[in-house]
Amino acid sequence: MKNSLLIPLILLAFLxxxxxxxxxxxxxxxxxxxxxxxKEAQEVLFASSHDNYKLLAAREGKNHLWEVTVPAxxxxxxxxxxxxxxxxxxxxxxxxxxFGAKNCLYVADM
Numbered sequence: 548m549k550n551s552l553l554i555p556l557i558l559l560a561f562l563x564x565x566x567x568x569x570x571x572x573x574x575x576x577x578x579x580x581x582x583x584x585x586k587e588a589q590e591v592l593f594a595s596s597h598d599n600y601k602l603l604a605a606r607e608g609k610n611h612l613w614e615v616t617v618p619a620x621x622x623x624x625x626x627x628x629x630x631x632x633x634x635x636x637x638x639x640x641x642x643x644x645x646f647g648a649k650n651c652l653y654v655a656d657m
Contacts, residue, residue, distance in 0.1 A: 570627075570636035572653065579619045579653060583636065586611040588629050593617070595625035595653075602628060624650035 569584045583591055583605060591605040591613040597620055605613035605627075624642055627634045635641070638651035 570638075574619060575616070577619055578616050580614055580616045581605075581625070583613045583627055583629075584611055585613065585629060588613065590630055591615075592628040593625065594628065595623045596650075597623040597625075619655060622652065622654045624652055626650050 570582065572579050572581045581593060583593075585591065588607075588611070591607070592602040593605055593615040594600040594602050595617060597617060603615050603617070605615040607613050624644070627636065633648070635649055635651060640652035640654055641649045642652055644650050
């Protein structure tokens with residue numbers, strides 16, 4: 548039974564990550580702005596370990612570019628929730644979380 552669930556979970560993780568939009572960040576003084584581009588998204592939320600994964604609403608700007616700004620800090624784990632689905636875009640650094648999934652890592656001085 549346990550093995551029969553493994554393959555569907557792996558496929559689901561692949562599909563979710565394959566559908567992820569483009570993303571980048573920019574350091575702006577003592578804050579970091581995260582940008583997520585997705586022309587299909589109706590709602591983009593940002594969650595990070597910096598504030599115990601409190602969901603922050605991103606603002607949609609021009610050309611379907613969503614933005615959220617948070618304190619820069621030393622570094623933290625984060626992910627997006629796009630239209631109710633936890634979404635992990637391509638990230639240069641990731642870590643495994645306590646639930647068998649991955650989070651992106653923001654590393655200061657990148």
